[in-house]
Each structure stands twice: as C-alpha cells, then as structure tokens.
Amino acid sequence: xxxxxxxxxxxxxxxxxxxxxxxxxxxxxxxxxxxxxxxxxxxxxxxxxxxxxxxxxxxxxxxxxxxxxxxxxxxxxxxxxxxxxxxxxxxxxxxxxxxxxxxxxxxxxxxxxxxxxxxxxxxxxxxxxxxxxxxxxxxxxxxxxxxxxxxxxxxxxxxxxxxxxxxxxxxxxxxxxxxxxxxxxxxxxxxxxxx
Amino acid sequence: xxxxxxxxxxxxxxxxxxxxxxxxxxxxxxxxxxxxxxxxxxxxxxxxxxxxxxxxxxxxxxxxxxxxxxxxxxxxxxxxxxxxxxxxxxxxxxxxxxxxxxxxxxxxxxxxxxxxxxxxxxxxxxxxxxxxxxxxxxxxxxxxxxxxxxxxxxxxxxxxxxxxxxxxxxxxxxxxxxxxxxxxxxxxxxxxxxxxxxxxxxxxxxxxxxxxxxxxxxxxxxxxxxxxxxxxxxxxxxxxxxxxxxxxxxxxxxxxxxxxxxxxxxxxxxxxxxxxxxxxxxxxxxxxxxxxxxxxxxxxxxxxxxxxxxxxxxxxxxxxxxxxxxxxxxxxxxxxxxxxxxxxxxxxxxxxxxxxxxxxxxxxxxxxxxxxxxxxxxxxxxxxxxxxxxxxxxxxxx
Numbered sequence: 001x002x003x004x005x006x007x008x009x010x011x012x013x014x015x016x017x018x019x020x021x022x023x024x025x026x027x028x029x030x031x032x033x034x035x036x037x038x039x040x041x042x043x044x045x046x047x048x049x050x051x052x053x054x055x056x057x058x059x060x061x062x063x064x065x066x067x068x069x070x071x072x073x074x075x076x077x078x079x080x081x082x083x084x085x086x087x088x089x090x091x092x093x094x095x096x097x098x099x100x101x102x103x104x105x106x107x108x109x110x111x112x113x114x115x116x117x118x119x120x121x122x123x124x125x126x127x128x129x130x131x132x133x134x135x136x137x138x139x140x141x142x143x144x145x146x147x148x149x150x151x152x153x154x155x156x157x158x159x160x161x162x163x164x165x166x167x168x169x170x171x172x173x174x175x176x177x178x179x180x181x182x183x184x185x186x187x188x189x190x191x192x193x194x195x
Numbered sequence: 196x197x198x199x200x201x202x203x204x205x206x207x208x209x210x211x212x213x214x215x216x217x218x219x220x221x222x223x224x225x226x227x228x229x230x231x232x233x234x235x236x237x238x239x240x241x242x243x244x245x246x247x248x249x250x251x252x253x254x255x256x257x258x259x260x261x262x263x264x265x266x267x268x269x270x271x272x273x274x275x276x277x278x279x280x281x282x283x284x285x286x287x288x289x290x291x292x293x294x295x296x297x298x299x300x301x302x303x304x305x306x307x308x309x310x311x312x313x314x315x316x317x318x319x320x321x322x323x324x325x326x327x328x329x330x331x332x333x334x335x336x337x338x339x340x341x342x343x344x345x346x347x348x349x350x351x352x353x354x355x356x357x358x359x360x361x362x363x364x365x366x367x368x369x370x371x372x373x374x375x376x377x378x379x380x381x382x383x384x385x386x387x388x389x390x391x392x393x394x395x396x397x398x399x400x401x402x403x404x405x406x407x408x409x410x411x412x413x414x415x416x417x418x419x420x421x422x423x424x425x426x427x428x429x430x431x432x433x434x435x436x437x438x439x440x441x442x443x444x445x446x447x448x449x450x451x452x453x454x455x456x457x458x459x460x461x462x463x464x465x466x467x468x469x470x471x472x473x474x475x476x477x478x479x480x481x482x483x484x485x486x487x488x489x490x491x492x493x494x495x496x497x498x499x500x501x502x503x504x505x506x507x508x509x510x511x512x513x514x515x516x517x518x519x520x521x522x523x524x525x526x527x528x529x530x531x532x533x534x535x536x537x538x539x540x541x542x543x544x545x546x547x548x549x550x551x552x553x554x555x556x557x558x559x560x561x562x563x564x565x566x567x568x569x570x571x572x573x574x575x576x577x578x579x580x581x582x583x584x585x586x587x588x589x590x591x592x593x
Contacts, residue, residue: 018444021557028238028556035237047242 062126062139065117065156066164068173075162076136076177078109083128083137091121092128108180115158119145135173142167200349208349216302216353219540224489225264227547233260234548235555274478279382282475286380291476291483294373298490301366304359305497306421308351308507308536309514315345316529321515331515331525350421351507351536359418363498364405367453370491371397374455374462377484378472389471392562393455393462399569400452400459406577407449410442410584411435411502424506431510435503441580443503445573450495451550452565454488458557459565496546500539504546509538 013019035043048055057063068076079096097113099106128137141164148154165171178184200208229244236243247262248255256262278287312320312328321331321340328348329340356362371394378390414435415423427433436443452459463471470476473484500506511517512534516526526534560568 021553024556025552029552031240032234032237032552035240044240045242046240049242 057142061142062124062129063141063143063167064119064145064164065122065128065137065139065161066141066166066171067115067158067161068136068138069162069171070177070179071172073162075112075115075158076134076173077112077115077132078134078136079112079115080110080133082131082133086127086131088125088127089121089123091118092116093118104180112158115161117156117161118154119156120151120154134177135175138166138173140166200347204347205349209353212349212351212353213303215351216305216307217299219307220299220302220490220493223493223544223547224486225268226261227489227492227551228264228267229261230548231551231554232263234551238552238555268482271479271482276478276480277475279475281382283380283382286376287475288480290373290377290380291480291487292373293376294370295483295487295490297366297369297373298487298494300369301363301494302490302497303353304356304362304420305494305501306350306352306424306506307497307539308532309424310348310350310421311532312345312348312528314347316532317527319515319525320528320531321513328514351532352421355419355421357419359420360408360412360498361418363494364401367404368401370453370487371401373484373487374472377476381472381475383475385468385470386472386474389462389464389468389474392464392468393472396455396459396462396562396565396569397453399566400449400573403445403569403573403577404449404453406574406581407442407445408502410439410577410580413581413584413588414438420501420506424501424508427505428508428513431505434505434508439503439580439584441576442584443499445577445580446499446502447495449569449573449577450499451553452569454491454495454550456488456492456550457554458560460559461562461565464559492547492550493543496543496550499546500542504542506542507535507539509534512538 031044035045070076077094079094081094081096084090084092084094093114093116094112095114096110098110105111124139126139129139145154163171233243233245235241243260244263245257245260247260247266248257249262250256278284310328315330319331320328322328327343330342331340354362374393374397375390378386378388378393381387411423412418415426417423417426423435427435431437455462461471462468463473465471468474473481476484511519512531514528514531515523516531517524
C-alpha cells in the first residue's frame with residue numbers, strides 16, 4: 001500500500017490558468033522594465049562584468065603566495081620543508097642550505113637556496129600557510145595568478161615570491177620575529193644554554 | 196486598383212513590396228535573436244550578450260550586443276553541414292526549405308500599409324462622400340474634394356487575393372511538413388519523435404487557429420486582409436481586439452503553439468529529445484529551421500496586428516491627417532502612408548515583444564497537457580466564439 005499523497009487544491013482562477021499566466025507575466029514584465037529602463041545602480045542586475053568590474057575579494061581570500069621578509073630583507077623561511085610536506089599538490093620545491101661560517105644564524109636555522117612554487121599545480125588550499133611555523137609563507141596578496149602563455153611563467157621563484165606585497169602593501173609579517181641572540185627571545189639559545 | 200497600373204509598373208510595385216516585406220523580416224529576425232537573449236537577460240536580472248564588438252574609427256563598437264546575431268550567423272555558415280549516415284539525403288536537405296518557405300509565403304497577404312497613390316504623395320487625400328479617394332482642398336472654408344485622385348495606385352500588400360487569409364492558413368499547413376520531414380529524414384529516433392510531436396501539435400492547433408479566426412471573419416465580412424483593416428478604421432474601438440477579445444486570446448495561444456516555442460516546445464524538448472526534429476541538423480540548415488521559427492513569430496504578430504489591432508491604422512489618423520473632434524491637422528498622403536506603415540511595424544514589434552515575454556515567463560507544457568488544452572478547452576471555446584458572434588450579428592441585423 002502506497003501512502004496516499006494529498007494533491008494540492010487549486011482554486012478556480014488557478015485552474016483557469018489565464019489569471020496565473022497574467023500574474024507571471026506581470027512579474028517578468030516588472031523585472032524587464034526595471035532592469036531595462038532604470039540606471040545600473042537601481043536595477044537588479046546581478047552580473048559582474050568581469051574585466052571591467054571586479055568583485056572585491058573577502059579579507060581571507062587565498063591568493064598567490066608570498067614569502068615574508070625579515071627586517072634585513074632576507075626570507076623568514078627557515079627551509080624546514082613543513083609547507084612542501086603539507087602540500088597536497090606537491091607544488092612547492094625547496095632546496096635548503098646552511099648559513100655560512102660566522103653568520104649569527106649559522107647552526108640555528110637554514111635558509112631556502114631555492115624556493116619555487118608551481119602556481120599551475122597549486123590548488124590554493126592554504127595548507128602551506130597552516131603548516132608554516134615561522135609565518136614565512138602567506139597567501140594574503142589578494143591577487144590571483146595572472147594569465148600567461150608559457151608554463152614557466154607560473155613557476156614563481158624565491159625572489160619573485162619575496163617581492164610580492166600583501167594586499168595592504170607590506171612585505172613583512174605583523175607577527176614578531178626573534179633573531180638568534182635576541183635578548184627578548186623567550187626560548188633557549190646558544191649564549192644562554194651554557195654550553 | 197492595381198488594374199490601372201501597366202504590367203511593368205505592377206511588376207515593379209510587386210517587387211518593391213516584396214523587397215520591403217522580406218527586408219522587414221530579414222531585419223527583424225536577427226533583431227529577434229538579439230531581443231530574445233537580451234530580453235530574457237533583463238527578465239532574469241542578467242546582462243545578456245554585449246561583448247561582440249567591431250573595430251571602427253579606432254575604437255570598439257559593441258552596439259549593446261546587436262553584433263551577436265551577425266557573429267552567430269557567421270558561425271553557422273562556417274560550421275560543418277553534417278548529414279547523418281542512413282539519412283534520406285534529399286529530404287534531409289529539403290526539410291529546412293519546406294519549413295522556411297511557407298512561413299515566408301504566408302507573409303505575402305499581410306497589408307503593411309494603405310493603398311498608395313503614386314501621383315499624390317505630396318497632396319492631402321480624403322474619401323469623398325461616395326467612398327472614392329480624392330484630393331482634398333478647402334472649398335469655401337470647408338474641407339472637401341477638389342479633384343478625383345489619379346488611379347495610379349497599389350495596395351501595400353504583396354498579394355491582394357480574394358482568398359486572402361486562406362492563403363495564410365494553407366501556407367501554415369505546409370509548415371507541418373517541414374518539421375515532420377526533418378524528423379523523418381534524419382534517421383534518428385529523437386528526430387522522428389520530435390517530428391511526430393511537431394506534426395501532432397501543429398495539426399491540432401491548426402484547427403483551433405482556423406476556427407478562432409472565423410469569429411473576426413464573421414464580423415468583418417471579408418477574407419481580404421486589406422478590407423479587414425479598412426473595416427477597423429473608424430475608431431480604436433472597432434479594432435478586432437475589442438470586438439473579439441476571446442478570439443484574440445485563443446488566436447494568440449494557438450498561434451504560439453504553431454510556432455513551436457515555449458511553452459509549446461515539446462517538438463524540440465531538449466531535455467527529452469536532444470533537439471527534437473532538428474537534432475541532426477547543423478550549420479545553415481539548422482539556421483533555416485531557426486530562422487523559420489522567427490519568421491513564424493513575425494507572421495503571428497503581423498496577423499494578430501491585422502486582425503485584432505487595426506493593421507496599419509493609427510489612432511485618430513485619417514487619410515487627410517490627424518482628426519480629433521474639430522481639430523484637424525492636414526498631412527500629405529506620403530507622410531500619412533509613412534506613419535501608417537510605421538504604425539504597423541510598431542504594432543508588430545510590440546506583439547513580438549509580448550510573445551517573447553510569454554516565452555520567458557511560462558514553463559513548458561507536458562505533451563498530454565498541450566493536447567488537452569487544444570481539444571478540450573481551446574477548440575470548444577473557439578466554436579462557442581463562432582456561435583455567439585454569429586448570434587450577435589444576426590440579432591444586430593434583424
């Protein structure tokens with residue numbers, strides 16, 4: 001036994017169809033006249049005419065990556081490979097290197113000799129930003145990858161990534177960064193560890 | 196009237212009139228493609244096509260999207276003209292023509308303007324008390340006839356026939372063949388189904404369409420479209436729309452079904468039948484089916500204008516110019532004629548606009564609903580309209 005479905009009751013005017021047609025036509029005609037004869041602001045047209053008009057991206061929009069800079073302009077990145085490990089698309093290529101002898105950072109951290117992101121491979125998931133312990137990689141540039149004809153144009157290298165500013169124009173990060181030997185550094189360092 | 200023209204003049208006039216009506220159709224049809232896309236966009240809060248541009252004088256002209264129909268037709272011309280294997284090649288090639296030709300043929304009987312008197316384009320004409328056109332002039336301060344009009348005149352109508360509107364029905368009846376043949380010749384089940392649906396639907400609505408127009412025919416007492424328009428000349432309230440409102444609605448519904456457009460587009464039914472009877476057509480052959488559809492839309496509007504909206508009559512405009520009570524603005528015959536042709540074109544455009552509104556407002560009927568609507572509602576109503584009209588006319592005459 002199937003469950004009896006109660007059919008919706010229709011009034012006489014609904015069954016006569018024409019009044020309902022008139023109602024529908026009134027609605028569509030009102031939209032038509034409003035959108036055709038009123039100014040662009042007053043009409044209800046939802047289309048964004050893309051290249052000329054651009055929708056404002058939300059604040060947390062994940063755009064093209066950038067590498068944040070330290071005060072001296074070097075990358076904050078310490079080449080820990082967390083981002084490239086976390087990356088589900090495997091689009092980040094890092095070749096770590098040691099700082100030279102005598103550099104105060106030597107023995108504390110590494111630096112990326114090569115840092116390349118393949119923006120064609122990237123799925124813009126933001127995992128790299130989540131994974132980064134140093135706030136060195138961010139996706140707050142507010143721009144999407146501009147089109148190009150060569151694939152190589154989508155391979156962004158370290159210099160380019162470092163030069164890209166955030167949407168607010170900054171090339172740094174607002175989070176504090178403690179250099180090795182920094183007295184305000186809360187953790188242990190070579191000078192204070194006693195060995 | 197054309198009897199007073201020599202054979203050469205008559206041929207020349209016929210060529211001119213044919214050129215005008217064909218030019219009108221070939222101008223409106225691409226415009227319709229544009230109007231349909233832009234109008235639906237406006238209804239649905241979109242922008243619609245507006246990007247096709249042409250570079251002239253150092254800047255790109257978009258012309259609010261009017262170039263898109265040209266881009267479309269260019270695309271269609273260059274597309275591969277595919278004939279499916281197993282298709283009947285001859286019929287497959289002929290079906291679009293059989294669909295398009297009758298649609299254009301039917302337009303021959305449309306009077307798009309009044310009779311034009313070639314020698315009096317600059318004069319003011321009026322009807323003498325005997326109903327004969329004459330040159331108007333002021334005699335003793337009263338407007339009256341001064342001289343008989345030269346008989347060198349022609350109706351602004353390609354074919355002035357006694358059969359008149361019957362030719363339109365005959366041509367419309369042939370349109371079914373094109374759709375059905377297209378479906379049959381394609382060697383495709385979807386096409387065949389679409390063709391059968393088209394045939395069933397069009398034949399059914401043909402009956403209603405014909406019977407619906409019998410009401411106005413009884414009122415006007417003539418089959419000649421030009422006489423019908425003259426009949427509606429005395430005031431706006433003698434227009435068919437006011438005398439036969441039911442017939443107007445029935446005609447509009449039936450004629451929209453004849454054009455096979457939404458909400459009566461089950462012959463195409465792209466959600467079930469891919470593309471219906473023109474599934475297997477590509478390139479300009481498809482374009483001809485497409486074009487035929489728009490020509491039918493124009494023909495529908497033109498017939499509706501002739502029967503129900505006074506044809507080329509412009510309110511308050513008589514042969515001698517605008518007349519409102521005692522106020523009389525005399526105008527030359529040429530400008531009156533131009534105004535009337537313009538009035539007819541505007542009426543056609545408004546009716547087309549209304550058809551597009553309906554097309555973008557209503558969802559598609561199911562096939563059984565279409566048939567029920569035709570045979571159980573429209574047909575009895577059109578018969579009722581005939582009976583009532585007949586009774587009223589008999590009562591008025593007795």
